[in-house]
Amino acid sequence: MRITVVTAFPDFLKSFLSTSIVGRGVAAERLVVDVLDLRDFADGAYRQVDDYAFGGGGMVLMAEPLAKALEKAAGDGARPFVLGTSPQGAVLTQEMVESLAAQEHLFIVCGHYEGLDERFTRRFVDMEVSIGDYVLTGGELPAMVLIDAVARRIPGVVGKESAVEEDSFFRGFLDTPHFTRPSVWRGESVPEALLSGDHEVVRSWRRRQAVLRTLRRRPDVLSRANVQPYLPCGAYVALLHHPVLDRLGNVTTTAVTGLDLHDISRTCTTFGVRRFCVVTPLEGQREMVRTIVAHWTEGYGATFNPKRGEALRRIKVFPEFRGMLRWVEKKERNVPLVVGTSARSRKGAVHWLELKRRIVEDARPVVFLFGTGWGLDESVLASCDVQLQPIRGGEGAYNHLSVRSAVSVLLDRFFGWR
Ligand code: 21W
Secondary structure, three states: OEEEEEEOOHHHHHHHHHHOHHHHHHHOOOOEEEEEEHHHHOOOOOOOOEEEOOOOOOEEEOHHHHHHHHHHHHOOOOOOEEEEEEEEEEEOOHHHHHHHHOOOEEEEEOOOOOOEOHHHHHHHOOEEEEOOOOOOOOOHHHHHHHHHHHHOOOOOOOOOHHHHHOOHHHHOOOOOOOOOOOOEEOOEEOOHHHHOOOHHHHHHHHHHHHHHHHHHHOHHHHHHOOOHHHOOOOEEEEEEOOOEEOOOOOEEOOOOOHHHHHHHHHHHHHOOOOEEEEEOOOHHHHHHHHHHHHHHHOOHHHHHOHHHHHHHOOEEEEOOHHHHHHHHHHHHOOOOEEEEOOOOOOOOOEOHHHHHHHHHHHOOOEEEEEEOOOOEOHHHHHHOOEEEOOOOOOOOOOOOOOHHHHHHHHHHHHHOOO
16 A cells, blocks of 8 residues: 655654654555655745635645645556545544555645645545544644554554454444553552453453443444444344234234245344244244245255355244243343334334443343334234334335335344444
8 A cells, every 4th residue: 555645844754654653564565655745846946835825814735736746646557545634624533544544545635724725625635634623733643643544454564453353443332441460559459350360251341341431431432333242142033923913003913924034034144133033823834934944954955055044043933922032031041121113103212322222231132023014013012121213214204114124224223333
């Protein structure tokens, strides 16, 4: 990867590159960073790079020296991805860093004074970046921040690869507290769990701490986090074929569909849901489900497409949903939180983000109930611990998602890396 920085203060950047960890990546030839002195591209005896803003109000970097620097950096190759540092830019996030790290050549313009001539920005700058809502004296530190964040995503720049993957913003949770020797310092000792020598005890303590810190300090980051690794108990999806409503709002029993079995079990497997519970009172229907599952786990389907069996194996059939909940309770040795879903809202329905907070805090297994046909009957919804607000999109007027789509949307919100 190549990064070219153009600045009116090149020494500042050069000292950073020669002393920082990023410098290691440069030394290891994983990364090439060129610093261009904007003055080298200026004309006249004074090598002028800035001038008074038209209409008054301070100095502006002139477009022509910037354009010349960009042309030099591009050479005969492809045009680099051009970044401008600016307090008016979009605030840098890890997602932006990931995308930038995938570029072959970045060209960073360090803004100064009142910024760049807008005509340069309009013609050449692909993205304007700020590093946060506070006022600095120029774009050099933001450029270093950008380089540092991008460089550590390049393999071989930061020592241990796992350290990068394990990084807090990567997992969507804040990091846990850390301690080192001595084990007792000024009368204060290190948490028991960390001294236990039991790897599992250490892991679960750390996860719990990460959860509690995130809930307390940055509940906002939870919306984009996969909470699965932080749940001490399992998550379950149940698809009810009775008691559900028909077109006219009467209680009925629907037929099991193969599409639901395949698609929902694949979604559950993708998102780490322990079991996909298929509930129907009709023995013939349960037998059909078992036959389909057996085809893909033991029969011809197992050799034809083993991946499908891996998903369908998660299916378990039940005649009745209360029995299914008792089975989960027994398996998890803990009373599950039962979550009802419906396309119709009801009083006290909970926002998905609120429920997400609750399930990481509660440390209980969770069962998401979905209805087929025209949705779960009131008797089921009334017995749930929580009902989720309907999934809405667009203008919110049409809400007739297939149950398979609803499962996908919800599982992505709770257990997707977003
Ligand atoms: C600071 C330039 C203040 C201009 C509103 C109307 C680059 C930066 C910078 C700087 C002004 C970044 C004004 C976070 C930063 C940067 C120098 C304001 C007057 N304001 N990220 N008129 N913070 N800062 N100009 O300061 O160049 S990225």
